[in-house]
Amino acid sequence: MRFELDDDQRDFAAALESLLSAADPVGAARAWAEDDHGPGLKLWARLADLGVTSLATDATPVEVCLAFEALGRHAVPGPWVESAAYLPVALGREVDGVATVALPPHVPYALDADVADRVYVGSSPATSVGERVGSVDRTRHLFPVSGDGEVHEEAFDLAVLATAAQLLGAGERILADSVTYVQQRKQFGREIGSYQAIKHALADVRIALDFARPLVLGAALGEVPASAAKVSAGDAAYLASRTGLQVHGAIGYTQEFDLSIWLTKVRALVTAWGTPAYHRGRVLAGLL
């Protein structure tokens, strides 16, 4: 019985963290939103060098979760769930370059099909790619596609888990930035973080994230379904985003302030790869 990361896993997470902290992923995300894919693709290549694109085939789901939590924490743009979680399992091999996939109805659009080398519907190449649709998350460029590929269940579950881990990372980032902000911002002569209304709201976010994490890692170990992780991480990250916006006030409501990147990403990911209602239904079906 040992429900804790081992040293290798910690080292891997630390290596990712140090790469991403130094790489200006927020700049890459902002450029990506404006159709400048250069910085994002450069970051893609560096993460692939570190092994992120081969985890789904060569490592365990725990390592996949660690990588996606880091991607979420740093708001790294691009079709990572598609290229590094779904497709490697569905196709049975590591994806070379950038690829994307749609799986209607739960994944109705192919993310970033404009930049992908290959576009799939299920496990088959898409027959056509339509006009781009905008997302609440400006870094997510969505494309309707046609094709008749089937859903690969195991691949879908890994993609769901990876999305859950991304949500966890995004939620942690919003909490950390919010805690920093409320310690600096002063109103009525004191830090707003000294007011109990603010403290309790942020404490609730801490508690929600602390109890979402074991379901994400538990799902990685096969102890609970991936849907359990998605529901719980989605709820926790969404609570973080609502609370984070509220404690920032008006500055948090601006596109210019970096918090907006995570607020919009969380909103998009909550319904990506299966809505909360879909995943709750799946959990219940497994219990009855």
Added chain:
Amino acid sequence: MDLTLSESELAFQAEAREWLAANVPGEPLPSMDTAEGFLAHQAWERKLADARWSVVSWPEAHHGREASLVEWVVFEEEYYRAGAPGRVSQNGIFLLSPILFDHGTPDQQDRFLPSMATGEQVWAQCWSEPEAGSDLASLRSTARRDDERGGWVLNGQKTWSSRATFAHWGFGLFRSDPEAQRHHGLTYFLFPLDADGITVRPIAQLDGEAGFAEIFFEDVFVPDADVLGAPGDGWRVAMSTAGNERGLSLRSPGRFCAAADRLVDLYRERPDPAFRDGVVDAWLGAQAYRLYTWGTVTRLAGGGDMGAAGSVNKVFWSELDVALHETALDLLGPEAEVGSRWLDGYTFSLSGPIYAGTNEVQRNIVAERILGLPREVRG
């Protein structure tokens, strides 16, 4: 990462499961907060003790099995899965015994532990006072030195004392140094509830049973032999509960998992999709709590401590427990108000966010000690 039990842990689990299956009463016992139910729960504790299941983590010399933390969690899981009765002795075995092991004299351990393990002596916790609830350190009940008799004389009032109506002994903090402020000058005392000068007045709880009592102390003499830890050191003794993780701060996940499984069963009988989300969320919460606890157990086994994580835990399980029972009542529809095991569980769950440190106090602790936000201004 590895969530499997070792061979010896599996054997321990099988033995517990087998014994519980053969011995757990088929019908729930009457409420432990009635005279009849109290005796029935004491008899159950005796039965547990005779088979050495009452205090599994204690040393073998004291009725225990020296169970590891993992085994303790496993035992609790099996205990609640089997639908076994609530523990009338829990204040003693979970809250007091860790302090007795750490700070008690050999004489105190010999006098108190055996009868605690068998349920023969049931202990009541005497912390709160009418003017000292969340702010426990403002307590006013006094202990005056009596050198002639070699002990202390207690005066004052304690309240909201669970089990005290029928319990035999109490433990609590008293101000032994009238000049000292707040956490200083407090002493930890053990006293029989039938001592001269003690009056116990039962208080009916929300369910109508006398689960609480208030206790009046009028010149109650306590000999030095019944002071736990050093005089004046009571606060530190009370808070230094190294073993307390087995009690409230690490409340066993078994009870929530068992209740969530019963909720799924109830949904199967009454599948009202309006309450589907509540059922799923209760089950997810129980699983999250179970897995989180294995993480805590791993950390503790590696020499770590709970720290403020106990506060994260407490808010989560207490709110989970209320939400889970609310969902059950939702599913019962108009039958919800009729007496049932679910209704009893619901009423009990309502106390969770209040006792053992209100959830507001716990959120302050999470915000200050984990998030690093500024401390509350103290009046």
